[in-house]
Amino acid sequence: xxxxxxxxxxxxxxxxxxxxxxxxxxxxxxxxxxxxxxxxxxxxxxxxxxxxxxxxxxxxxxxxxxxxxxxxxxxxxxxxxxxxxxxxxxxxxxxxxxxxxxxxxxxxxxxxxxxxxxxxxxxxxxxxxxxxxxxxxxxxxxxxxxxxxxxxxxxxxxxxxxxxxxxxxxxxxxxxxxxxxxxxxxxxxxxxxxxxxxxxxxxxxxxxxxxxxxxxxxxxxxxxxxxxxxxxxxxxxxxxxxxxxxxxxxxxxxxxxxxxxxxxxxxxxxxxxxxxxxxxxxxxxxxxxxxxxxxxxxxxxxxxxxxxxxxxxxxxxxxxxxxxxxxxxxxxxxxxxxxxxxxxxxxxxxxxxxxxxxxxxxxxxxxxxxxxxxxxxxxxxxxxxxxxxxxxxxxxxxxxxxxxxxxxxxxxxxxxxxxxxxxxxxxxxxxxxxxxxxxxxxxxxxxxxxxxxxxxxxxxxxxxxxxxxxxxxxxxxxxxxxxxxxxxxxxx
Amino acid sequence: xxxxxxxxxxxxxxxxxxxxxxxxxxxxxxxxxxxxxxxxxxxxxxxxxxxxxxxxxxxxxxxxxxxxxxxxxxxxxxxxxxxxxxxxxxxxxxxxxxxxxxxxxxxxxxxxxxxxxxxxxxxxxxxxxxxxxxxxxxxxxxxxxxxxxxxxxxxxxxxxxxxxxxxxxxxxxxxxxxxxxxxxxxxxxxxxxxxxxxxxxxxxxxxxxxxxxxxxxxxxxxxxxxxxxxxxxxxxxxxxxxxxxxxxxxxxxxxxxxxxxxxxxxxxxxxxxxxxxxxxxxxxxxxxxxxxxxxxxxxxxxxxxxxxxxxxxxxxxxxxxxxxxxxxxxxxxxxxxxxxxxxxxxxxxxxxxxxxxxxxxxxxxxxxxxxxxxxxxxxxxxxxxxxxxxxxxxxxxxxxxxxxxxxxxxxxxxxxxxxxxxxxxxxxxxxxxxxxxxxxxxxxxxxxxxxxxxxxxxxxxxxxxxxxxxxxxxxxxxxxxxxxxxxxxxxx
Numbered sequence: 001x002x003x004x005x006x007x008x009x010x011x012x013x014x015x016x017x018x019x020x021x022x023x024x025x026x027x028x029x030x031x032x033x034x035x036x037x038x039x040x041x042x043x044x045x046x047x048x049x050x051x052x053x054x055x056x057x058x059x060x061x062x063x064x065x066x067x068x069x070x071x072x073x074x075x076x077x078x079x080x081x082x083x084x085x086x087x088x089x090x091x092x093x094x095x096x097x098x099x100x101x102x103x104x105x106x107x108x109x110x111x112x113x114x115x116x117x118x119x120x121x122x123x124x125x126x127x128x129x130x131x132x133x134x135x136x137x138x139x140x141x142x143x144x145x146x147x148x149x150x151x152x153x154x155x156x157x158x159x160x161x162x163x164x165x166x167x168x169x170x171x172x173x174x175x176x177x178x179x180x181x182x183x184x185x186x187x188x189x190x191x192x193x194x195x196x197x198x199x200x201x202x203x204x205x206x207x208x209x210x211x212x213x214x215x216x217x218x219x220x221x222x223x224x225x226x227x228x229x230x231x232x233x234x235x236x237x238x239x240x241x242x243x244x245x246x247x248x249x250x251x252x253x254x255x256x257x258x259x260x261x262x263x264x265x266x267x268x269x270x271x272x273x274x275x276x277x278x279x280x281x282x283x284x285x286x287x288x289x290x291x292x293x294x295x296x297x298x299x300x301x302x303x304x305x306x307x308x309x310x311x312x313x314x315x316x317x318x319x320x321x322x323x324x325x326x327x328x329x330x331x332x333x334x335x336x337x338x339x340x341x342x343x344x345x346x347x348x349x350x351x352x353x354x355x356x357x358x359x360x361x362x363x364x365x366x367x368x369x370x371x372x373x374x375x376x377x378x379x380x381x382x383x384x385x386x387x388x389x390x391x392x393x394x395x396x397x398x399x400x401x402x403x404x405x406x407x408x409x410x411x412x413x414x415x416x417x418x419x420x421x422x423x424x425x426x427x428x429x430x431x432x433x434x435x436x437x438x439x440x441x442x443x444x445x446x447x448x449x450x451x452x453x454x455x456x457x458x459x460x461x462x463x464x465x466x467x468x469x470x471x472x473x474x475x476x477x478x479x480x481x482x483x484x485x486x487x488x489x490x491x492x
Numbered sequence: 493x494x495x496x497x498x499x500x501x502x503x504x505x506x507x508x509x510x511x512x513x514x515x516x517x518x519x520x521x522x523x524x525x526x527x528x529x530x531x532x533x534x535x536x537x538x539x540x541x542x543x544x545x546x547x548x549x550x551x552x553x554x555x556x557x558x559x560x561x562x563x564x565x566x567x568x569x570x571x572x573x574x575x576x577x578x579x580x581x582x583x584x585x586x587x588x589x590x591x592x593x594x595x596x597x598x599x600x601x602x603x604x605x606x607x608x609x610x611x612x613x614x615x616x617x618x619x620x621x622x623x624x625x626x627x628x629x630x631x632x633x634x635x636x637x638x639x640x641x642x643x644x645x646x647x648x649x650x651x652x653x654x655x656x657x658x659x660x661x662x663x664x665x666x667x668x669x670x671x672x673x674x675x676x677x678x679x680x681x682x683x684x685x686x687x688x689x690x691x692x693x694x695x696x697x698x699x700x701x702x703x704x705x706x707x708x709x710x711x712x713x714x715x716x717x718x719x720x721x722x723x724x725x726x727x728x729x730x731x732x733x734x735x736x737x738x739x740x741x742x743x744x745x746x747x748x749x750x751x752x753x754x755x756x757x758x759x760x761x762x763x764x765x766x767x768x769x770x771x772x773x774x775x776x777x778x779x780x781x782x783x784x785x786x787x788x789x790x791x792x793x794x795x796x797x798x799x800x801x802x803x804x805x806x807x808x809x810x811x812x813x814x815x816x817x818x819x820x821x822x823x824x825x826x827x828x829x830x831x832x833x834x835x836x837x838x839x840x841x842x843x844x845x846x847x848x849x850x851x852x853x854x855x856x857x858x859x860x861x862x863x864x865x866x867x868x869x870x871x872x873x874x875x876x877x878x879x880x881x882x883x884x885x886x887x888x889x890x891x892x893x894x895x896x897x898x899x900x901x902x903x904x905x906x907x908x909x910x911x912x913x914x915x916x917x918x919x920x921x922x923x924x925x926x927x928x929x930x931x932x933x934x935x936x937x938x939x940x941x942x943x944x945x946x947x948x949x950x951x952x953x954x955x956x957x958x959x960x961x962x963x964x965x966x967x968x969x970x971x972x973x974x975x976x977x978x979x980x981x982x983x984x
Contacts, residue, residue, distance in 0.1 A: 190909035201693030
């Protein structure tokens, strides 16, 4: 509905209006300045915005949003642009709202163990700012050096340590957001719970569709006294899957429990020489933390569980240095795989842990069928898969095949009771899979919630929740007669 | 808006309509049958409904809601009626929807560690049903023998063990709800996270205002290998508060950490003879669980922390039997206090832990000022207060004074950064305090969310979120000129 009215605004007129709110150097409108904002880290979708605004205060954000609401101009909020699902893709006739200048740590409360920060503060910068207090901020997406907390809240980001410490939603206490009317709304508080509807959880993971986050109060945790890292090798990937289930079943929640398959661990080894057992079909990296005695006890228990689950080798890091080397390959896995292939497509889906072995086997079969290699590096402990599909965009048809393969993997996640996103969000990328995961009743309720915040659909339009007609069209092709899109998934 | 149309329906006409959906014995309409539904456990508010419906299937719930929606009849859902904030108070011209007959455990999945249950299943019945698998359901409100899981989700119930294991929202994975249109909506899944807006969290604690819960999939946890209970006595309640902060600061999260003040512990001792040190100003009960070695280590550490915090005595339960005796007085505290006074008013607010000592002192001062005794029995570890104000309803003015005192306590919770409810919900009781905790912007957003689910406001009307005009009236009396309702709170 906003399109008609906005197409008539050009960037000159818009710039004039914005100049009443922002200094000239906080408004970008020339093609060469707009270009860096044309995509996030998922570069298959590209679009330059009409204009970019770079506010440096909540007040400016409020005024920009009031303007956009008044002239029906779509607004896409952007953090560091490290997102992997195209959630920050600009609108052609819209404003790109960069929150990069809102980068102050407002306050740190040691007693309450909280930090109040602006949305443009980098994830890792929070932990660095409280390190001297023996505290840290737990969620640690791979992009934590660069990604910002506003984007983390918008995507409900995870990371290696989410198995034990929870997702972003479990690690924040309060946010301030600007509503589409430009009002400042405070959600949450210092207490454990808050009265009223749980808007804090609702906003977390809402992908910029409900409001603009301008302040986040995060919870801080005491740094564990002791950390131990184990590496286990398996000659069969399904045995590694079973080991994961056995560790969790024993009531042990590691700080991190990651799996790498043969292709991933070989690529990482070639790249950073971490000393990985390259003949293995898969390795598990397990980090245990807590008090010294807790870690010692758990280390012994996990070793026994790994051996009983069929590990061909279990290594215990002899010191912190060796622990870091074990992790080095995991952390370098994505660039390492980038060396194997001109392009790769990183998927993100979550499945119940018990289905790990089945799903890994099915992906291997599909890899054969599509003629595209797949590498797996993922958060095994919480069932959050990150298959990387290798392809070459210069070979005609490979990108399309990779996308199809990726879609199939997500549908497989749904089939086994999981979900199409673990931590990357839906964005532009997974709109069709939302049609598979949710029925009309649920999608209708999502749209009603959206309308309760943003009745004119100006905030990040076209992302995260597909329009019902899109699903109808997608459904007409794929899920007709109540069948799953891909009959071969029926066997799971 | 619904009132005009519904006043014209009498219970005879309504019964006739309901007979097309339910058998005759599932519809109650005679005064003596309606009477048991006139209040929940907060009996100061009473109202018999027009009619009571007792469906025994989701399908029947859907049909009842469709009928109510069609004829604009208000609907109040009711679980076991153990709520303490008047959340299940019926509407005079409305239908009371009892979910008591939906009491089947649908399935238990040992591998996924989940149980799928109907809303009328009692909280404790879930743990009993999975005990043979070594599993349990963690949230344990005091009413767990009687209260049902549907009500637990509606109120986001807590309990002694929520400090370590989280509130209801952290312990459920999926719900099925009936929307006001009578549609069945599935929210959540078997995975750790779910795509789309977090409607699972939004529904949890929504007090029957957004939809009718007809199925809940709860998470189950492995029963801890070992449990240890400690009892510590203090000659000063603020030292007990400091001890709580010191334990949590040391990175130890007990399974439960409860405080009882002098009046509460003396009443409990007189009642059940648990051997409590009745000369103490306060006691702490601390439950530690985990592996044997973990519990041993933490027991030693907590003992040292308690002693360093000024405990006059620390007792360690020598066996499970003694542990149960330590808890016996805590569990009997409410009825024990009932023996001291003809009536008591149990409040529920949550504060940041660091404010425990200040708030306890302020409540003692207010107790003097109001001439009403106060007993404190509460979840100290998570800052969830349960002050019990003692009064005699037969003495003119005492009930009003008790309610005023209670309201002041809640406003004090807000003042120190906390919230007006920990686990009891807002219901009818705390509508005015919602006006203190939230500004117009937040309340407006709450109403917009409500309208996204229930545009005609038929679901539990008048509860949980106050109308803006109510706050304006309340505010006109209390918060004029931006001042807090009670100037004496300014000092916190």
